[in-house]
Each structure stands twice: as C-alpha cells, then as structure tokens.
Amino acid sequence: MFKFGIGEIMNYIGKMVEIVFRNALKEDEIKGTILPSSTDKTYILKLKNGYNVGILKENIVIIKETQEKMETIETIKEKKVSQDINKPKVLIFSVGGTIASKIDYNTGGVSAQFSADDLLNLIPELKSLANIEAYSFSNLLSENITSKHWEEIAKAVYKKIKDGEYKGIIITHGTDTLHYTSGALSFLLNGTNIPIILVGAQRSSDRPSSDSTYNLLGAVKFILESKKGGVFVSLHSGNSDNEINIILGTRARKMHSSKRDAFKSINKGIVAKVIFDLRNIKNSKVEFFEAYNELNSEQKLTEPGKLNNKVYLLKFFPGQDPQIISYLKKEGYKIVIIEGTGLGHVADNFIDFIRKEKDIVFFMTVQTIYGRTNMGVYSTGIKLKDAGVIELKDMLSEVAFVKGQHVLGKTDKKAEIIDLMTKPLFFEMGNRTEE
Amino acid sequence: MFKFGIGEIMNYIGKMVEIVFRNALKEDEIKGTILPSSTDKTYILKLKNGYNVGILKENIVIIKETQEKMETIETIKEKKVSQDINKPKVLIFSVGGTIASKIDYNTGGVSAQFSADDLLNLIPELKSLANIEAYSFSNLLSENITSKHWEEIAKAVYKKIKDGEYKGIIITHGTDTLHYTSGALSFLLNGTNIPIILVGAQRSSDRPSSDSTYNLLGAVKFILESKKGGVFVSLHSGNSDNEINIILGTRARKMHSSKRDAFKSINKGIVAKVIFDLRNIKNSKVEFFEAYNELNSEQKLTEPGKLNNKVYLLKFFPGQDPQIISYLKKEGYKIVIIEGTGLGHVADNFIDFIRKEKDIVFFMTVQTIYGRTNMGVYSTGIKLKDAGVIELKDMLSEVAFVKGQHVLGKTDKKAEIIDLMTKPLFFEMGNRTEE
Numbered sequence: 001m002f003k004f005g006i007g008e009i010m011n012y013i014g015k016m017v018e019i020v021f022r023n024a025l026k027e028d029e030i031k032g033t034i035l036p037s038s039t040d041k042t043y044i045l046k047l048k049n050g051y052n053v054g055i056l057k058e059n060i061v062i063i064k065e066t067q068e069k070m071e072t073i074e075t076i077k078e079k080k081v082s083q084d085i086n087k088p089k090v091l092i093f094s095v096g097g098t099i100a101s102k103i104d105y106n107t108g109g110v111s112a113q114f115s116a117d118d119l120l121n122l123i124p125e126l127k128s129l130a131n132i133e134a135y136s137f138s139n140l141l142s143e144n145i146t147s148k149h150w151e152e153i154a155k156a157v158y159k160k161i162k163d164g165e166y167k168g169i170i171i172t173h174g175t176d177t178l179h180y181t182s183g184a185l186s187f188l189l190n191g192t193n194i195p196i197i198l199v200g201a202q203r204s205s206d207r208p209s210s211d212s213t214y215n216l217l218g219a220v221k222f223i224l225e226s227k228k229g230g231v232f233v234s235l236h237s238g239n240s241d242n243e244i245n246i247i248l249g250t251r252a253r254k255m256h257s258s259k260r261d262a263f264k265s266i267n268k269g270i271v272a273k274v275i276f277d278l279r280n281i282k283n284s285k286v287e288f289f290e291a292y293n294e295l296n297s298e299q300k301l302t303e304p305g306k307l308n309n310k311v312y313l314l315k316f317f318p319g320q321d322p323q324i325i326s327y328l329k330k331e332g333y334k335i336v337i338i339e340g341t342g343l344g345h346v347a348d349n350f351i352d353f354i355r356k357e358k359d360i361v362f363f364m365t366v367q368t369i370y371g372r373t374n375m376g377v378y379s380t381g382i383k384l385k386d387a388g389v390i391e392l393k394d395m396l397s398e399v400a401f402v403k404g405q406h407v408l409g410k411t412d413k414k415a416e417i418i419d420l421m422t423k424p425l426f427f428e429m430g431n432r433t434e435e
Numbered sequence: 436m437f438k439f440g441i442g443e444i445m446n447y448i449g450k451m452v453e454i455v456f457r458n459a460l461k462e463d464e465i466k467g468t469i470l471p472s473s474t475d476k477t478y479i480l481k482l483k484n485g486y487n488v489g490i491l492k493e494n495i496v497i498i499k500e501t502q503e504k505m506e507t508i509e510t511i512k513e514k515k516v517s518q519d520i521n522k523p524k525v526l527i528f529s530v531g532g533t534i535a536s537k538i539d540y541n542t543g544g545v546s547a548q549f550s551a552d553d554l555l556n557l558i559p560e561l562k563s564l565a566n567i568e569a570y571s572f573s574n575l576l577s578e579n580i581t582s583k584h585w586e587e588i589a590k591a592v593y594k595k596i597k598d599g600e601y602k603g604i605i606i607t608h609g610t611d612t613l614h615y616t617s618g619a620l621s622f623l624l625n626g627t628n629i630p631i632i633l634v635g636a637q638r639s640s641d642r643p644s645s646d647s648t649y650n651l652l653g654a655v656k657f658i659l660e661s662k663k664g665g666v667f668v669s670l671h672s673g674n675s676d677n678e679i680n681i682i683l684g685t686r687a688r689k690m691h692s693s694k695r696d697a698f699k700s701i702n703k704g705i706v707a708k709v710i711f712d713l714r715n716i717k718n719s720k721v722e723f724f725e726a727y728n729e730l731n732s733e734q735k736l737t738e739p740g741k742l743n744n745k746v747y748l749l750k751f752f753p754g755q756d757p758q759i760i761s762y763l764k765k766e767g768y769k770i771v772i773i774e775g776t777g778l779g780h781v782a783d784n785f786i787d788f789i790r791k792e793k794d795i796v797f798f799m800t801v802q803t804i805y806g807r808t809n810m811g812v813y814s815t816g817i818k819l820k821d822a823g824v825i826e827l828k829d830m831l832s833e834v835a836f837v838k839g840q841h842v843l844g845k846t847d848k849k850a851e852i853i854d855l856m857t858k859p860l861f862f863e864m865g866n867r868t869e870e
Contacts, residue, residue: 141780141783141813141814141815142776142777143751143753143775143776143777143780143782143783143815144783145753145754146753146782147753147754148754174777175777176776176777176780177753180752180753181753254777254803255803255804255805256803256805256806257777257778257779257801257803257805257807257808257809258778258806258807258809259805259806262803262805262806309754313750313752313755314750315748315749315750315774316578317748317836318578318581318582318612318615318616319580319582319583319744320748321766323766327762331756331758339750341577341578341611341689342577342578342609342610342689342692343692343693344692345576345578345611346578347578347579347581348576348578348579366692368689368691368692368697369690369804370691370692370694370697371691371692371693371694371697372693374693378576380576380578380579398752401752
C-alpha cells in the first residue's frame, strides 16, 4: 500500500484508494475508485458494489492507494447473472430516457440501451432484493412522447398487471415529460392493485453522480413493502444519495431542469420516502406518509381506454390576443385548459370569446403551480365562471391536460366532460382551502 | 377589568383585551382588539398602531378584557394627518390590485380605493419613517394589464424619477401579473438611480391577516437604507409578519395562488431582507445580500422606449401540433418564447416548422421554472439550436416575454434582436451552470 496526502482530486482519478473520513461522531473507512468530480471539494468514490459515494474533502483524514484491482463494468459483464426465483418478481419496463443509458468506465463512452443482464450487473443489489425481469418497450426521448404512446404503454403495462406475476412494475422514462406520462397512466391504469412506478434519472450515466441506481432501488424497495397499488414517481428527494421520494403520479412535477431532486410533489404530500443504508441496501427503510394511507385498494382496474388529443394547454400572458380561442375552435379542440394568473384569471377581453365558443369546454388551472383556483374572490373569476369556465382547484395544468384527453376519450357530451373532469380519480384534485 | 378564560375565539371577537403570552424564554404582554381568525388555533389581535398580530392560543397564559375603547378606522380618519417634511420623500404610485383596498372594521366592508391620507391613517408608521406622497395612476386588476400600460407606467414613473424629489418610488400593483410588470419596468427603467419597488398584497384587506401593511413598510425601509437604484419587488418572505424580501424585478415569480410568501426569487438570491421589530418599527433592520452588492450604480437612465407586443409565449406540451408555429407566423408574431421541457426541448416534429419560419426569432426557456436551458446535452437541444433556436439560459419565460417586447421596440433586425435578448440588462440572465 502507498500512502499519499490530500491534494488535488485530479491526481487520484482512476486510482483505487482506501479513505478514512470523519462521519458525524466517529471515523469511518471506505474503499473505492476515485471518479472525476464536478467540484474539488468532494471526492467521488465508485464502490465495489457499483454505487458512487461523495465524501467532502474536509472530512478526509487519511487517503491511501491500494494495489487491489477494481472490477470494471467489462469484467462484471462477463459474469453470468443468476437470480433467485423465489424472490418477488419486479418488471422493469423501459420506455427510454437518460436512465436507459450506461457508462463504460474503461472508455468513458455512453451506450443508450440496456438489457436486463446489464442492469443487474450495474446494480447488483437489485437481485438481492427482487427477481428482476426487463421489458424493452421503446427508446424514446420523452419530449417526443404523445398520447399514442401513453395508450400503448398503458395497454402493454395493463397486460403485465393482468399476468399477475409481478409485485410491481417500474417504468423507466425520460424526465422531461415524465410527469405528463405519470398523470396519463394514473388515469389509464386507475385501480391497479400493484404499484406502477415511473423512474427517471436527472444525470446522464456518463457522470459519476448518476442518480439512476438509487431511483431504481428506491422504486424496488417501495414495491416490496407496499400493500397498495397506484401510479407513482420515484426520484431523489434531495441532493444526497440516501433518500428517494415516492410521489403520486398526478402530483409530480419537474421543478428544476437539472437537479437530482427536480421532482416535487405539488399541493399534496409524498406517499413514501425510501431511506437508504448505503452500506447494506437490505437495511434500508421505507417510511409511509398520509398519502399512502389514503390509497384505496378497493378500486378495480379496467382495460385502459383511448385518449382523444383534442385538448389544448393554454398559458395566459398579459395582453394575449383572445383570437387564439377562435384558432383553437377552428382547429377542432374540444377542451382548453387555461393556465390563468393568480386564483384563475385571464384578461377581461377573453370573456366574450370564451362565452361564444359553445363547442369548447374551458377549464381553469393556475400558473403559480402551487395553490389553487378560487374564482369566487375577484370579479374576473366570477365573470369567467359565468361565461362557462370550470375551475379545477389545485389540479396541475399538465395533469388537467392529460385528464382532458382521458375524459374526451370517454365522452364528447359537455355535461359528462365537466362531471368527469371535476370528479377526482387518483388524487389529482383536492378540496383544500389552504392559503 | 374583566378576566375570562381561554375559550373559543369567536366569543371574544371585537373585544379589547390584554393578553399575557409565552414568548420564547419569557412572558410578554400585548393589548388589542380580537379580530376574526381563520383558525381556532390563533388569536388575531388588532393593535392600536394598526397592525394585526397573531398569537398561538397554546402560548396564551392570561387573557383579560379591558374597558378601554379601541380607536376605529373611522375615528382615526377624522384626524388630520401631518407629515414631517424634513423626512425623505417616498412616492406611492398606485396601479391597483388587492393592496389598494382597505377594510372598515365597523362595517366589515371593503372599499377599493385609497388616498394618501387613508394610507397614512391605516399605516401610521409610514409617516414616522418617511414623508409619503401618493399618486393614483389607475385602479387596474393586474390580469388586465398590457404592454400599453407598462409603457404608460414607465413614462409616468420616469418623470417622477427625473423630478429628483424622491428617495424611492413604491408601485402598488395586483399580484396576478406583478412579476410581468416588474420585468417590463426592469428593462424600461433600467439605470434608475433610486429604488422602484413593486408592492402587492396576497390577502384582500377585508381579512385580519392582510399583508399590505408590512409589504409597504418593508419597501419604505429598503428605500431609506438603499444606496443603489433598480426595480424590485417587495413581499413577505414567509408566513410570519416579521420578514419581507426585496427581490430583483427580473427574478420574482408568483409561485403560490394565495400564500403571503407567494413571490419567490428564482435562480438568483434576494437583494435584501427587511426584518421587523413589531413593537417599534424604527428598530427594524435591513439585511443586504450578494445581489445588492452586484447592483451597478453607474448605469444611466434613459427615457423609456416603446414596447412591441408581437411576442408570443408558447408553453410546449406533449403531442402539441407544430402547426401553431404557422398560425403565429400568420398573426405576425416576430418573437416566440418557447417554454420547453427539461433543458429546453420540444418534440422533433417542431424542428422543421421552426427552421422554416425565417421571420420569427425563436428563444428557449424552461417550463421547470428553476434551472436553465442547456441545449448542448441531448440531441434534441442540438438540433433545435441548429434550426435557429436561441437559448436564454436561466431567464424566466415571463421575463423573456416582456424582454422580447422591449427588444422588438428597439429593432426588427434578427441579429440585433438576438444580440439584445442575450445581453443581460438587469440580472435577467446568468451564466451559472448549477446542477
């Protein structure tokens, strides 16, 4: 063994080291290979089990190079993956996105596909927890996903649920529109008796700080311990590796372009939190919250219907020309979800355009994201309601948009549309009057 | 004096009481009239000085009714308001909104206008701090504000700045679109040597918890202590009464439909925090932050130009029909601000439409709100850039929209538009690569 001082991280990249570091009250030891770090304040260590761990430089007491050879992804890949068929079966259903890419630590290159074996090699703890099966549905960038894909994904996942083989299904998906898809599946697969969890990654796997490992493990942990079904989203709850949030599919929203904890649960609490024990994944815990208790296991899953994409999501802005309403009418839109200002307002000059278009059903959401419509407080809200605008309270505009497609797939009768839109299916609308 | 127990709040409404309550380490005493409260956990007390204070019921030790008569708004109104002309002059420029309404505690009714005298009677501390002048510009609901109003407000405020009489100008404005207006004024009045502060209120003044008093006092306190100019927004930083944030006009966004701390500073820190001493407003402190230090007092104010409203703010959603681009072209829009997904993406089928419309300049912002565009990471971003889309990094889409109007008011040449849009004027765009 060779001992060297605590210098610049760059000098140690690729070296297998033993580090003694201060950990709250005591000193602790860890072994791994130094990876490139985006800051010189933190050492990123790739552990033997495949995880990356960050250690603050200021907490390091001793760093020693070892002569041990780290297994590379390539050497791991040659191993035969054997799974324990007695463990609960979990399906990983891959739609695409950053999470579907993986790193080759020898070349630094990124490959955009993974197989079940690849995945198990990269994240060996998966097989210690469950009997993993993988299904490659597509390799779509999530910005290209449309309602046709939602229909197809729902149909395929529905079949897998009906198989009755799985304790839960994980859908890997790009994060750009993951919250639109989670909304759509919440409606299309409403009543599922097993958890369906959308998992994304914010960091492409060619970076040492990729979050895909923990997001996936968090989803599996939740699946193993949940006694209830539903559609959820699983991503980091903070910047540290050791906590994953499970969010209702209708309450998730991407609130940061790049942070690992980009997904927030809006206007409702999270379902559960998975708290990892980074040394022994089996000791990790799932903490359940109020929203989990509210899950109804009595609902019945039915074959997912069709979506009708004649729904427009219209963000209002000051001085906007209300002629846009006439355009939307001409293009055949049947539902317009308005993202209004404040408690659900648009300019006065929109009101007559809205009142006139009897073929379109108008719904109101808020562009503040947090909070809810309350169209009885100011004159504008009252006038808009009188013109026929229906308020969707605390429903996210993105979720209202996909719900519109779901509802329009079932009926084209105005009264029925309004009735279905304002009847909560999966926690997308609450009655809170929080201020 | 009559002493009574700690029962239901409803029984005490309108009574003048003395309360002894636990306050961190010691007991404290306060006197005032009990107002209606939205929760039975908190007593709302109207103090003699006009403020409302909330006291948690569980902290109350003794509550005693007094025989003193509280001055009502009506009795206060009869007083002659005298101001100290030697104090710094602050102008309150009223555009409208909730903050311009006030309560009559005798009738419970709300009147939608206020005069300088009304304001000084309602908030007597204003005159202990400054020599307040009021100017009633309009009584607009902020959802009805357009670029024409922004031009007129800027012109009127410009004249008031040029008068040289004021230490600062407060613009009272509805909160719905306050952040659009603060963006517009940041560009139109760029280089102001005095603080121009937009102030709104989230609670209509017919409620005991109205925030207008503190938002106004916070703005005045900042004006008195600031040595630099700029356009800012002043609203509650949290749910408690005692902290007000001063946010850059290009960084504020309404992030909650109704909470008093609805306005957040996005992708950049606040300029200052005003921390109130609720017993003696003169002892309140202004804490300055990094963003204050960055303010440049060397800039020169020029007469505000015209705005050109041929700018469209387009929120992308999955499966959106790219034909909307042809419609915007037909309607004569010159700039389209796209609110893309993730790091600044739209579906592949938009790319050809964008490439084709040579008369429109396309800019990209992120619908995640937090974070920034980064169009060099994924293939979609790279292809969009190649098609001519310009990324606006961490600029808020609402601010990009108003900046587009400002830039288009100056030039219609594509290269100049791009140059002006991507050159920061007042902190609307940074170069952080935060993850």
